[in-house]
Amino acid sequence: MPVNLKPLAVDSIFSVKGISLGIAKANIKKPDRKDLLLVNIDEGSKVSGVFTQNAFCAAPVLLCKEHLKGASEIRALVINTGCANAGTGEEGILRARETCRAVGELLSIKSEQVLPFSTGVILENLPVDKIKSGLPEALKNLAPNHWLDAAEAIMTTDIVPKAASKKIKIQDKEISISGISKGSGMIHPNMATMLSFIATDASINQVLLDQMLKEVTAQSFNCITVDGDTSTNDSFILISTGQSGHTEINQEGKDYEVLKNAIQDIAIELAQAIVRDGEGATKFITVQVESGLDDTECRKVAFAVAHSPLIKTAFFASDPNLGRILAAIGYAGIEALDITKIQLFLGDILVAEKGGRAASYSEAQGQEVMKHSEISMRILLNRGKAKVTIWTCDFSYDYVKINADYRT
Amino acid sequence: MPVNLKPLAVDSIFSVKGISLGIAKANIKKPDRKDLLLVNIDEGSKVSGVFTQNAFCAAPVLLCKEHLKGASEIRALVINTGCANAGTGEEGILRARETCRAVGELLSIKSEQVLPFSTGVILENLPVDKIKSGLPEALKNLAPNHWLDAAEAIMTTDIVPKAASKKIKIQDKEISISGISKGSGMIHPNMATMLSFIATDASINQVLLDQMLKEVTAQSFNCITVDGDTSTNDSFILISTGQSGHTEINQEGKDYEVLKNAIQDIAIELAQAIVRDGEGATKFITVQVESGLDDTECRKVAFAVAHSPLIKTAFFASDPNLGRILAAIGYAGIEALDITKIQLFLGDILVAEKGGRAASYSEAQGQEVMKHSEISMRILLNRGKAKVTIWTCDFSYDYVKINADYRT
Numbered sequence: 145m146p147v148n149l150k151p152l153a154v155d156s157i158f159s160v161k162g163i164s165l166g167i168a169k170a171n172i173k174k175p176d177r178k179d180l181l182l183v184n185i186d187e188g189s190k191v192s193g194v195f196t197q198n199a200f201c202a203a204p205v206l207l208c209k210e211h212l213k214g215a216s217e218i219r220a221l222v223i224n225t226g227c228a229n230a231g232t233g234e235e236g237i238l239r240a241r242e243t244c245r246a247v248g249e250l251l252s253i254k255s256e257q258v259l260p261f262s263t264g265v266i267l268e269n270l271p272v273d274k275i276k277s278g279l280p281e282a283l284k285n286l287a288p289n290h291w292l293d294a295a296e297a298i299m300t301t302d303i304v305p306k307a308a309s310k311k312i313k314i315q316d317k318e319i320s321i322s323g324i325s326k327g328s329g330m331i332h333p334n335m336a337t338m339l340s341f342i343a344t345d346a347s348i349n350q351v352l353l354d355q356m357l358k359e360v361t362a363q364s365f366n367c368i369t370v371d372g373d374t375s376t377n378d379s380f381i382l383i384s385t386g387q388s389g390h391t392e393i394n395q396e397g398k399d400y401e402v403l404k405n406a407i408q409d410i411a412i413e414l415a416q417a418i419v420r421d422g423e424g425a426t427k428f429i430t431v432q433v434e435s436g437l438d439d440t441e442c443r444k445v446a447f448a449v450a451h452s453p454l455i456k457t458a459f460f461a462s463d464p465n466l467g468r469i470l471a472a473i474g475y476a477g478i479e480a481l482d483i484t485k486i487q488l489f490l491g492d493i494l495v496a497e498k499g500g501r502a503a504s505y506s507e508a509q510g511q512e513v514m515k516h517s518e519i520s521m522r523i524l525l526n527r528g529k530a531k532v533t534i535w536t537c538d539f540s541y542d543y544v545k546i547n548a549d550y551r552t
Numbered sequence: 553m554p555v556n557l558k559p560l561a562v563d564s565i566f567s568v569k570g571i572s573l574g575i576a577k578a579n580i581k582k583p584d585r586k587d588l589l590l591v592n593i594d595e596g597s598k599v600s601g602v603f604t605q606n607a608f609c610a611a612p613v614l615l616c617k618e619h620l621k622g623a624s625e626i627r628a629l630v631i632n633t634g635c636a637n638a639g640t641g642e643e644g645i646l647r648a649r650e651t652c653r654a655v656g657e658l659l660s661i662k663s664e665q666v667l668p669f670s671t672g673v674i675l676e677n678l679p680v681d682k683i684k685s686g687l688p689e690a691l692k693n694l695a696p697n698h699w700l701d702a703a704e705a706i707m708t709t710d711i712v713p714k715a716a717s718k719k720i721k722i723q724d725k726e727i728s729i730s731g732i733s734k735g736s737g738m739i740h741p742n743m744a745t746m747l748s749f750i751a752t753d754a755s756i757n758q759v760l761l762d763q764m765l766k767e768v769t770a771q772s773f774n775c776i777t778v779d780g781d782t783s784t785n786d787s788f789i790l791i792s793t794g795q796s797g798h799t800e801i802n803q804e805g806k807d808y809e810v811l812k813n814a815i816q817d818i819a820i821e822l823a824q825a826i827v828r829d830g831e832g833a834t835k836f837i838t839v840q841v842e843s844g845l846d847d848t849e850c851r852k853v854a855f856a857v858a859h860s861p862l863i864k865t866a867f868f869a870s871d872p873n874l875g876r877i878l879a880a881i882g883y884a885g886i887e888a889l890d891i892t893k894i895q896l897f898l899g900d901i902l903v904a905e906k907g908g909r910a911a912s913y914s915e916a917q918g919q920e921v922m923k924h925s926e927i928s929m930r931i932l933l934n935r936g937k938a939k940v941t942i943w944t945c946d947f948s949y950d951y952v953k954i955n956a957d958y959r960t
Contacts, residue, residue, distance in 0.1 A: 199889045200882025200907075231878040233892070233908025266875020267909050330862055330879065371861045373876070374883035453779045453861065453947075454955055461956030467674020468781070470639040474608025475782035481607045484641070499608075500641025501675050539861075541952050547862055548869030 146304050146421040147428040147517050147537065152292055157309040158320040159288035161345040162186035162385025166286035167293045170278025172271055173226030173264060178297035180275060182282035183221035183341070184251065189385040190350050191218040192357040193259070196378035203229045203236030203270075204260040205377060207244065211256050219257040221381065222247045222275075223298050223339065225326075229262040229270040230376035239270040246276045250283050261339055263300055263326060263377055295324040298339055301546055302328045302421050308413040312406045314399050315390040319346045323410045327418035331370035332451075340365060340380045340414055346403050347386035348393040356404050357382045364411035367534045370422035371543070372451040382407070419535045424542030427459050430520040434531045441478050442532035445523060448476035456539030459519065464510025466495050473523060482527070489522040490514075554712050554829040555836040555925050555945065560700055565717040566728040567696035569753040570594035570793025574694035575705045578686025580679055581634030581672060586705035588683060590690035591629035591749070592659065597793040598758050599626040600765040601667070604786035611637045611644030611678075612668040613785060615652065619664050627665040629789065630655045630683075631706050631747065633734075637670040637678040638784035647678040654684045658691050669747055671708055671734060671785055703732040706747055709954055710736045710829050716821040720814045722807050723798040727754045731818045735826035739778035740859075748773060748788045748822055754811050755794035756801040764812050765790045772819035775942040778830035779951070780859040790815070827943045832950030835867050838928035842939045849886050850940035853931060856884035864947030867927065872918025874903050881931060890935070897930040898922075 163185060170180040185191065193212055195205045211218065222243055229236045240260045248255040262270060295305035309322040323342030331338065348356070357380070365380055386392065393399045420428050431449050436442035449455055452472045458465040469488060474481075488496040491513040495505050513519060571593060578588040593599065601620055603613045619626065630651055637644045648668045656663035670678060703713035717730040731750030756764070765788070773788055794800065801807045828836050839857050844850035857863055860880045866873040877896060882889075896904040899921040903913050921927060 198879060198882035199884075199886065200878045200891050228875070231875045231904060231908055233906045236908060265873070266879060267873075267904065268875070269909075330876075332883075373860050373862050373879065376875075376879045376882060452781050453951070454781050457952050457955035460952065463956065465673070465675075467636070467639045467676070467784075470608045471606060471674060471781065471784045474606035474784060476607075478607065483608050496639060496675065498641050500639055500643060501677075539952060541949050543861070544865050544868065544947060544949050544952060547865035548871065 147425050149304055149417060149420045152305065152307055154289070154292050157291035157307045157322050158311060160320045160322050160343045160385060161387035162189055163343045163383065164286040164288050165290040165294040166282035166284065167290060167297045168278035168281035170224070170274045172224055172274050178293060179225045180278040180282055181223040181294050181297040182247065182279065182286065184286050185219050185383060186385055186387065187217065187219065189383055190348070190353050191381060191383050192353045193379060193381045194357055194361050196375055198374050198376045200231060200376050202262060202377045203232055203240040204262045205379060206237060207240045208259045208379060211259055214256050216254055216256045218259055219253045220247055220251055221259050221261065221341065223261040224275055225298055225300055226264040227262055227268055227270050228264045228266045228377050231267040232269055235269060239272045242272050243275055246279055250279055259381065261379055263298065263339055266376060291322050291324060298324065298326045300326060301423055302326050304421055306414055306417040306421065308410045310406050310410055312402060314346060314402060317388045317390040319344060319388050321406055321410050323414050325414040325418060328370065328421045328423050330373040330375040331368065331418060331422065332372045332374045338375055338378055342407060342410055343383040343385065344407065345385045345388040347388065347390055348384050348403065352393060352400060353382060353384055356407065359404060360408045360411045363408055364415040368415045368419050369447060369450045369534065369536050370419060416535055419537050422537035423546045424540040425537035426517065426540050427538040428518050429459060429536050429538065430533060431536065432520065432522045432531070432533045434522060434524050435528055436525045436530040437528035438530045439532055442530050444478060445473055445476045445525070446532050446534045448472045450534055450536035453539055459514065459538040460540045462514040464490070464507060464514050466490065466510060469521070470496060485526040487524040487526065491520060555833050557712055557825055557828045560713065560715055562697070562700050565699035565715045565730050566719060568728045568730050568751045568793060569795035570597055571751045571791065572694040572696050573698040573702040574690035574692065575698060575701045576686035576689035578632070578682045580632055580682050586701060587633045588686040588690055589631040589702050589705040590655065590687065590694065592694050593627050593791060594793055594795065595625065595627065597791055598756065598761050599789060599791050600761045601787060601789045602765055602769050604783055606782050606784050608639060608784050610670060610785045611640055611648040612670045613787060614645060615648045616667045616787060619667055622664050624662055624664045626667055627661045628655055628659055629667050629669065629749065631669040632683055633706055633708055634672040635670055635676055635678050636672045636674045636785050639675040640677055643677060647680045650680050651683055654687055658687055667789065669787055671706065671747055674784060699730050699732060706732065706734045708734060708736070709831055710734050712829055714822055714825040714829065716818045718814050718818055720810060722754060722810055725796045725798040727752060727796050729814050729818050731822050733822040733826060736778065736829050736831050739776065739826060739830065740780045740782045747785070750815060750818055751791040751793065752815065753793045753796040755796065755798055756792050756811065760801060760808060761790060761792055764815065767812060768816045768819045771816055772823040776823045776827050777855060777858045777942065777944050778827060824943055827945050830945035831954045832948040833945035834925065834948050835946040836926050837867060837944050837946065838941060839944065840928065840930045840939070840941045842930060842932050843936055844933045844938040845936035846938045847940055850938050852886060853881055853884045853933070854940050854942045856880045858942055858944035861947055867922065867946035868948045870922040872898070872915060872922050874898065874918060877929070878904060893934040895932040895934065899928060
């Protein structure tokens with residue numbers, strides 16, 4: 145079960161002026177489940193996106209990039225679960241284009257104004273006829289308050305829908321920010337996670353929206369890992385509709401910071417929700433690497449620890465077999481690492497220093513921390529000022545079960 | 553259970569002139585099991601070693617390097633299981649030195665002539681008193697034909713002892729080569745595997761022995777992975793006693809090649825045995841990456857595939873969810889990779905080409921290959937002439953079970 149994720153109430157996810165969401169059951173992979181989402185974006189909105197760096201990126205990712213570069217305003221998103229349309233070659237592109245064309249016809253917009261997203265099994269052709277059959281139903285139930293249904297419609301092995309929402313004020317105008325995302329395996333985003341969409345009715349120019357997207361991604365979706373597999377379909381889309389009535393944000397400063405911090409909060413909440421609902425997860429683990437020379441080496445150490453199956457299974461077992469953490473730090477590939485300077489804390493407990501076990505450390509202390517479902521560790525390299533925090537989960541029987549049985 | 557590893561007969565592992573092995577039950581971690589090995593090496597032998605590149609390398613690894621650099625001839629190895637003496641700081645070095653001193657006294661040699669090795673739990677102090685108490689028993693049963701007992705005495709989570717042996721002729725003299733090794737988790741050697749020792753009575757000078765060790769390592773122990781965790785204790789030692797009566801090999805050429813190929817055969821057999829007995833392994837998987845620009849990029853692709861928990865669990869389930877392989881190739885970090893040129897074969901079956909599923913491929917074909925316990929895949933990058941082969945295993949419930957319960 146997801147680690148400390150509370151069920152969401154429908155009214156906890158605020159509507160965003162200029163955004164409406166429609167859901168359909170299109171029988172893409174399984175009968176009688178919400179598997180198709182149409183997002184309508186009002187004219188005058190701005191859209192920014194980051195995508196996976198996987199060389200085998202999916203056809204819809206290629207098309208998203210093409211459409212975002214084009215001259216036409218983005219007016220709709222179409223998202224299906226059940227098939228990733230990745231590893232599908234030229235045929236995949238054709239089918240993604242056909243999906244966009246169908247959406248364009250329904251909404252009376254150009255197909256270049258549609259961004260397509262897919263998630264599910266790789267190496268299978270997109271059932272574009274099923275998607276086209278489902279679209280009228282999705283069109284019919286377009287509504288501003290369908291965020292939670294939308295979160296459900298993009299799930300794959302996710303156990304719970306993931307959404308987050310917040311209201312802030314800019315220039316005394318009320319601003320809504322709402323977002324949804326899905327995980328929950330093949331998670332080691334290298335640009336953005338599987339699928340995340342955040343929209344706000346704040347007003348901001350395109351250059352700053354793009355900049356904000358990158359800054360937020362670096363602090364949220366690029367800080368999580370479930371299994372170290374970078375997906376072919378990772379996409380994170382940020383939309384501002386500009387319908388809240390304040391003057392457009394055209395420079396960095398207070399308004400930019402307020403909006404960015406709020407969007408970052410939502411993005412971190414969604415990113416953490418992906419980890420909390422990571423395949424088979426029973427624990428939520430925060431890995432903080434401090435006093436490194438730069439962010440790069442801090443990230444190397446943090447992800448070496450977060451990816452180690454040995455460490456992840458020890459956390460699953462609540463076994464403070466913490467030497468495995470030292471081993472992972474040791475093979476992270478950091479130049480001229482002086483291991484005698486490193487300090488390892490589990491929660492508030494000093495576990496290791498001077499190249500070995502801390503004199504004050506007792507197994508009972510480690511045991512006490514390990515039994516909780518939320519665990520944090522701090523690794524101090526004591527050689528610089530950089531600091532990075534990433535989030536991951538443990539590795540359980542259920543991860544194997546879920547992924548061994550994924551397609552059945 | 554280990555994948556297709558036949559039980560070894562005692563007489564299948566040949567004695568090597570100049571080497572004798574003694575075993576003891578020293579109660580290091582568990583009562584009544586062989587856990588201490590003493591190897592006596594005759595005067596006039598040559599010894600070469602490669603070790604882990606983990607920055608948190610164990611105290612015995614540091615001491616081995618020191619002793620191998622020294623002026624004194626190496627005359628003995630002492631190996632314990634049950635405690636890795638890693639992450640033990642200054643105290644670890646002291647205890648490893650004390651072990652060498654005790655062996656030196658028993659054999660009437662200097663402590664610098666002893667190489668110490670440890671394997672087991674990290675972050676716990678070496679029980680040097682237990683080792684010292686066990687040494688007289690090991691000394692008493694030193695014998696040239698104790699190779700199989702020796703293989704048993706160095707096991708940790710290994711299910712079966714691993715040994716390999718071969719006879720060849722050089723200059724019409726019969727040469728024996730015998731080796732032992734242990735796995736079976738924290739296996740992604742970056743220089744050599746957990747512990748492997750190969751000895752021969754062939755005669756070769758030190759420079760060529762060192763060169764041979766490196767060449768052999770690159771083709772054997774550096775080509776395997778179980779879980780991607782590079783151990784703190786990896787060591788591979790090659791010994792030539794020179795007692796077989798042929799003229800010393802002092803240059804590259806036919807004799808060098810014959811000996812190297814035979815030692816490499818033994819090293820590959822031992823390396824593969826580690827994978828076959830990988831924690832929880834049910835399948836033995838060969839990943840061959842061909843027509844790459846250089847070895848480095850071929851290795852990147854091969855290990856991205858071999859480390860992916862998603863791919864490993866799909867193999868466990870015999871599920872040809874082969875898109876996961878394309879995803880791993882895509883995130884391996886290869887510059888300017890043209891995915892439309894890549895071909896993926898599972899066994900003899902062409903699965904993917906032109907960026908997607910091969911037209912000739914059917915799921916039934918994939919299923920047929922996946923159900924075997926020995927599976928090979930070939931990934932053709934079609935952009936150069938380099939080729940790399942690595943070996944790994946699948947990822948099962950039992951991997952999680954073994955590592956969650958490791959210390960209990």
